[in-house]
Amino acid sequence: MVGYAFMGAAHSQAWRTAPRFFDLPLDPRMRVVAGRDADAVERAARRLGWEESTTDWHTLLERDDVQLVDVCTPGDTHAEIAIAALGAGKHVLCEKPLANSVAEAERMVDAAEAAWRTNGTLAMVGFTYRRVPAVQLARELVADGRIGRIRHVRAQYLQDWLADETAPLTWRLQKEKAGSGALGDIGAHIVDLAAFITGERLTGVSALTTTFVTERPLAVGRAGIAGEGDTGTGEVTVDDAAVFFGRLSGGGTASFEATRYATGRKNAIRIEISGDRGALAFDFEDMNVLEYFDAREPGRTAGFRRILVTEPDHPYTGAWWPAGHGLGYEHAFTHQVVDLVGDIAAGRPPHPSFADGLAVQRVLDAVERSSADGSRWIDIPAPDDSTD
Amino acid sequence: MVGYAFMGAAHSQAWRTAPRFFDLPLDPRMRVVAGRDADAVERAARRLGWEESTTDWHTLLERDDVQLVDVCTPGDTHAEIAIAALGAGKHVLCEKPLANSVAEAERMVDAAEAAWRTNGTLAMVGFTYRRVPAVQLARELVADGRIGRIRHVRAQYLQDWLADETAPLTWRLQKEKAGSGALGDIGAHIVDLAAFITGERLTGVSALTTTFVTERPLAVGRAGIAGEGDTGTGEVTVDDAAVFFGRLSGGGTASFEATRYATGRKNAIRIEISGDRGALAFDFEDMNVLEYFDAREPGRTAGFRRILVTEPDHPYTGAWWPAGHGLGYEHAFTHQVVDLVGDIAAGRPPHPSFADGLAVQRVLDAVERSSADGSRWIDIPAPDDSTD
Amino acid sequence: MVGYAFMGAAHSQAWRTAPRFFDLPLDPRMRVVAGRDADAVERAARRLGWEESTTDWHTLLERDDVQLVDVCTPGDTHAEIAIAALGAGKHVLCEKPLANSVAEAERMVDAAEAAWRTNGTLAMVGFTYRRVPAVQLARELVADGRIGRIRHVRAQYLQDWLADETAPLTWRLQKEKAGSGALGDIGAHIVDLAAFITGERLTGVSALTTTFVTERPLAVGRAGIAGEGDTGTGEVTVDDAAVFFGRLSGGGTASFEATRYATGRKNAIRIEISGDRGALAFDFEDMNVLEYFDAREPGRTAGFRRILVTEPDHPYTGAWWPAGHGLGYEHAFTHQVVDLVGDIAAGRPPHPSFADGLAVQRVLDAVERSSADGSRWIDIPAPDDSTD
Amino acid sequence: MVGYAFMGAAHSQAWRTAPRFFDLPLDPRMRVVAGRDADAVERAARRLGWEESTTDWHTLLERDDVQLVDVCTPGDTHAEIAIAALGAGKHVLCEKPLANSVAEAERMVDAAEAAWRTNGTLAMVGFTYRRVPAVQLARELVADGRIGRIRHVRAQYLQDWLADETAPLTWRLQKEKAGSGALGDIGAHIVDLAAFITGERLTGVSALTTTFVTERPLAVGRAGIAGEGDTGTGEVTVDDAAVFFGRLSGGGTASFEATRYATGRKNAIRIEISGDRGALAFDFEDMNVLEYFDAREPGRTAGFRRILVTEPDHPYTGAWWPAGHGLGYEHAFTHQVVDLVGDIAAGRPPHPSFADGLAVQRVLDAVERSSADGSRWIDIPAPDDSTD
DSSP states (O other): OBOOSHHHHHHHHHHHHHHHHSOOSSOOOOOEEEOSSHHHHHHHHHHHTOSEEESOTHHHHHOTTOOEEEEOSOGGGHHHHHHHHHHTTOEEEEESSSOSSHHHHHHHHHHHHHHHHHHOOOEEEEOGGGGSHHHHHHHHHHHTTSSOSEEEEEEEEEOOTTSSTTOOBOGGGOHHHHSSSHIIIIIHHHHHHHHHHHSOOEEEEEEEEEOSOOEEEBOOSTTSOTTSOSSSEEEOOSOSEEEEEEEETTSOEEEEEEESOOTTOSSEEEEEEEESSEEEEEEGGGTTEEEEEETTSOTTTOOEEEEESOSTTSTTGGGSOSTTOOOOTTHHHHHHHHHHHHHHHHTOOOSSBHHHHHHHHHHHHHHHHHHHTTTOOEEOOOHHHHHO | OBOOSHHHHHHHHHHHHHHHHSOOSSOOOOOEEEOSSHHHHHHHHHHHTOSEEESOTHHHHHOTTOOEEEEOSOGGGHHHHHHHHHHTTOEEEEESSSOSSHHHHHHHHHHHHHHHHHHOOOEEEEOGGGGSHHHHHHHHHHHTTSSOSEEEEEEEEEOOTTSSTTOOBOGGGOHHHHSSSHIIIIIHHHHHHHHHHHSOOEEEEEEEEEOSOOEEEBOOSTTSOTTSOSSSEEEOOSOSEEEEEEEETTSOEEEEEEESOOTTOSSEEEEEEEESSEEEEEEGGGTTEEEEEETTSOTTTOOEEEEESOSTTSTTGGGSOSTTOOOOTTHHHHHHHHHHHHHHHHTOOOSSBHHHHHHHHHHHHHHHHHHHTTTOOEEOOOHHHHHO | OBOOSHHHHHHHHHHHHHHHHSOOSSOOOOOEEEOSSHHHHHHHHHHHTOSEEESOTHHHHHOTTOOEEEEOSOGGGHHHHHHHHHHTTOEEEEESSSOSSHHHHHHHHHHHHHHHHHHOOOEEEEOGGGGSHHHHHHHHHHHTTSSOSEEEEEEEEEOOTTSSTTOOBOGGGOHHHHSSSHIIIIIHHHHHHHHHHHSOOEEEEEEEEEOSOOEEEBOOSTTSOTTSOSSSEEEOOSOSEEEEEEEETTSOEEEEEEESOOTTOSSEEEEEEEESSEEEEEEGGGTTEEEEEETTSOTTTOOEEEEESOSTTSTTGGGSOSTTOOOOTTHHHHHHHHHHHHHHHHTOOOSSBHHHHHHHHHHHHHHHHHHHTTTOOEEOOOHHHHHO | OBOOSHHHHHHHHHHHHHHHHSOOSSOOOOOEEEOSSHHHHHHHHHHHTOSEEESOTHHHHHOTTOOEEEEOSOGGGHHHHHHHHHHTTOEEEEESSSOSSHHHHHHHHHHHHHHHHHHOOOEEEEOGGGGSHHHHHHHHHHHTTSSOSEEEEEEEEEOOTTSSTTOOBOGGGOHHHHSSSHIIIIIHHHHHHHHHHHSOOEEEEEEEEEOSOOEEEBOOSTTSOTTSOSSSEEEOOSOSEEEEEEEETTSOEEEEEEESOOTTOSSEEEEEEEESSEEEEEEGGGTTEEEEEETTSOTTTOOEEEEESOSTTSTTGGGSOSTTOOOOTTHHHHHHHHHHHHHHHHTOOOSSBHHHHHHHHHHHHHHHHHHHTTTOOEEOOOHHHHHO
16 A cells, blocks of 8 residues: 555555455455655554555565555555556556546556556556445446436535635645645545446536635645745645536536535535436435435325435445444445455456546546636547547 | 416415514505406406406506506516506516516616606515525525625525426426526526525626427416417427526625426425535525524534524514424515515615516526527626616 | 414414315305403404404304304313304314313313204314324325334424523413413324324323423413513413323324423424334424335335425315425414315314314323323223213 | 354454554454354454454453453343453453343442452443444533533434344344343433433333234344244244333433334434433434534524534544544444543543443333333432442
8 A cells, every 4th residue: 555644544444344344255465555754654554554664665566465556645646656556567446536637547547458458457446435335326226227317417525624714735735736626636526426326427517616715824744745844824726616517428417516615514425316217315424325216106105215225235234234323434445445356356347447537537627627718618528539 | 466377376375464464564455466368367366365357457557546566477578567567656576587588677677766766666576585584594694794705605496397208388488488497487596595695696607508308298278378279299498407607796606506307306495605604504395494504613513503493583483473383485475575565665675676686687698698608608797887 | 263362363364364275165254253352352353354353252152144163262261162152053163172171171072062963063173283284194194004003103292482491481381271281282282193193092101291390480461371460470380391101002102292391392293103014204393294114115225205295186285386385384274274164064074073182181181190190001991981 | 252243243343443543552452252153253253353262251261361351242141251251350341231130230230349449350331322422422512511401301212123023033032032122122222321411310210111023933043043943933022112201310301212113213323302501312323413402592593403523523533534524333332442441551440330231220120110010100219229
């Protein structure tokens, strides 16, 4: 594993926990974690349960006992590490967003496809929310035809940690590290979820991104900015919020909002799907619930039903606890490990693939271009059109 | 009153009920209702409690015992009737949308301003949802500074009565009668609510409108289309849904969706306001509730509070029932009557004025132009810039 | 109508409104309202829409143009007025609780039965919440077998207007006027609702009633206590809260709580029904909604569905507004008038009958006896056993 | 650890996870798990992460490298194992209910007190729901005086796995194994939560327990009944549901319902507290939320606030994820380990102690006696009165 902060902790918990609740066809070993600071990474290794630590991620690629590299670093290093790892014949699990630019993402897709053809190695991108059981169930209901023809998606990812103007400047607010702001960090998730649940793609978008607070106090400590002092302020070089709408490939409309200024909303990933046979609604702040409306039901007894997605026959939940005993945030990371290990054992291409990550990247790129050009409509070509 | 269908019934109930619960400074009398069909309007008069009926609305203007004309017809006749009534020295209450075009609306504003200057007569447009107690409270909390600087508005008006492809073609689906579809019928409400609650205006928009089902069976009966047979299909000439976003005059973003295809949502007028000191959320499907988040509260005890807007010190509610005894849809119409009668007695300009109605019309017009031109950004000039 | 306070206002609105929205087989006229204070009752008559007023309710019984007497006074006068009215050949609508004692209620039932046999006059008791559309739908779903064998009822009527120890002493807190406190005022409603929705009766109860604050400042004004000064305190002689459980005639358990000390709950009438085929949940603070769980649905898609009870095919709602346009508190009073007028025209015994009111009274009586005797179980005989 | 089924899995996950997220003063090692079936316990050891397994729990007591015994067996063996372990100088964590009878529980309390005096060893009972962050916050708000004088507790533990009459007979439905049914299994939790959150005790109860289905098909497999065939039916010898109310030591009322027949409720632990300064509401089916009403807030802006208990300054949550990233069922077990290890290191008596477990047992016993004796009131003596 490369990186050991927020995402590193979540991934480590997943690697430790997956074999305890699921029957895995392989037995993952947590060999080595890489980071820049020797002391810090050594402490992290002990804390998170890795056998060794190193300050040089390249050494992972040379080790025979490392078959998979889990990339948990900021987005600006994803391409370099992932491409090198794939080149060395390692499977790769890469956090989202896949990269900080479409060009990087395209190179990563090329590397992934080459690695698959050459070595049968797998590359997965970490859109973890796909593996929340309620989201997985949403996907299945759409695929089963329970929603019918999709007319609307409305998706929001709402946080509020920047609503306070004195919140500090971290790497997430710097374009060279993070690529973009709310758009790439959290907007990427709802773009991916919309595609995953509906099984459709966005054919174009019109967008507005904005930065409300352009100067913030510098952060101190690990998440802060190397090479700058502990005092003073720095410039915010990414978007604070993005609103956009688009067309789905099936003709429906989709509207999106990603923001870190939605006061009182802590991690509200909300997605609603309206189809001609039914509708779905999900909010991560109540993550064990999927709301489902069945339009075939007579009006007298029709209503959005609150499905508590903890039954034995719901996705993933049978391996955990009895019905009604909810799961938490990190369980989706465990499911990611379960699926990835299963795919590796079966020699099966994983989802979301690097190509799925690239598709999201293309949408984010179109959003930025639209916003920069008077919100005008930007077409997003289908994968076939653009990868030839 | 002119017109006696859905809106006519709601207005009549308001005129009958207002003096029973509120101390009105004037004593409204329900003199005469006008409609095209003599028998039908006579039956409606008896049913709804009007003293007389007529098939010619012009006669209302000639009667000394009519001081106010309440216009409840489809939008294509608003301008003609309202301007004539104002010219005859009558106060006017006109259903929304004010008109089917900006040009008509501008003429109506001119007529209203002239009538005010000349006769002191009043002109109000019926954005009734402003007078739902929870909405009024939202406005007051913003005005009191409880929400702070507004960063985001997210507003949706979701209905589903067209989700069924076999639902019939009524006048609401014909451009020459209705002006526009979901946009003007229900989108107008959320555009007005956003302006009313925030006290800000939209400075520009980018939009996408769409028609999913272009051909529908012809409706029969009163709401149907005169001059066409009972069988066959007709063309839908208005939008089925509209998604758009814009900028508020204070710098925040606002996103909107109006649709009649949101399966399972019956009359979901949802509006959320995110500010740097607090946030609000309202959903008409739970109309007696306003959710309010106070960002000054310590994180330990902060949360969206569900205010049941039925207390004696809430707007309007003290005149009705004890706390916890909720109001329904038509109560807002009674409040409209109460406020209008109070304004007339006080010689005070009412809100929403025809100018407020024109402001909404300008937004709807910009939405249509943006959608027709590749969703590009359309600036919406401030009233001062455009009315000179 | 006798009495013109809170209930008088609600009943008057119902009499005025019913013919405007429903096709009534008779044309009710609001002839005369009776009250003790001549000026006050005259003002009330004008405000509420009655043709005349009187200070002597006996005069109503002598008038040929009065066919129905609507009793809206405190419970201590119900028996006298209702029995006299029935004796004079008038139909009677009597507010709940039917009486302040079982003995009084029994006399009223006898009078009602005699009047029905003799004159075909009708007697209805005002358990108005039965006529909230969501409650009516609940009854229908049980009757249709959608809930199956009922295992549990959990019912609460929660208010909080006495949580403040300085809230004044009104007639509702005096045993000689009100009969009992939370138990008779609001507990009566949930006892009736449990019986109405399930179609079963309570066969016995065990109970605890309690008075938290025994001394309160005297109230002033109309709702206060005649013959006492404006200062000082008085004794609370009724219960503040009651908790009890019982057995349903079908074998299930039922638990109840009625209190005026449930801080933050304004008028929370909550009732849940658990059966072996389904379940229901209702809360009056969200009165247009009925939650329904269908146990026949596969676990994968089962969940409590939130039925917005505003569809054309829901009870009563088709006469009002389109789907999604909710009703309020007083609409149930209008439905009461509609049903009563329909029953009168059809010569059909109404529900809830005085016998239904007596059944509730017997439960309340058993609750008081159980509480007074160490919460021991008190059997409640079936009507047939006790009326012989 | 003794036992390795549902509770064993939850406890193991907690022992594995606690050191990864919390700074523990000691370093727990998962030495050995005991069970009856050699193969099964060996598989469980590997799966759950224990170093060794054994079929004889007595061997744990002889090992110097075992300092703590974690008892996860059915209730009928708790007393024997816990008393022996305490006698051998081991700390004990014992699953709830503490025992199957008051007499056993009293012996366990004696053993725990003796062990504490003699060896300073600790004994904790596993009322894990105390350590759900929202519940812990509820306790703190009461202790801080935010709720004021408590008037009411209403507590329900609702499950539905027996609503189906064909659900099989497991050890949980047999009195000799489980002691009681819904009462001891889930009712115990809400009795403990009421005491924990309010800081008060029940001074008496009146109760009704019932068994709806007395004959069920025999279960097969691990959770089934040893010594019986795979076919046929067996007798249910425990309660299916219990309803009871009581008095709190501060004068308030408390009502309880525990049932496995609440169709559609999967694990709904619901508890509401009404005080004269505020109110609280919790539902485990939305476990990351605590609802709080502050009665000091003006009526205009008062309402139940939905606190998402995931902030850094909420109990336990700071060690996990950023705000808005919810926790799941098993996190409370991890918190239990964290607190117990902290108490051991500090030589501090833990809560809930065996005495707390005994207090719950006394309530359950009073419930059973009341139900058996016509629901009459049973006083529950204060601990001081009974332990002398």
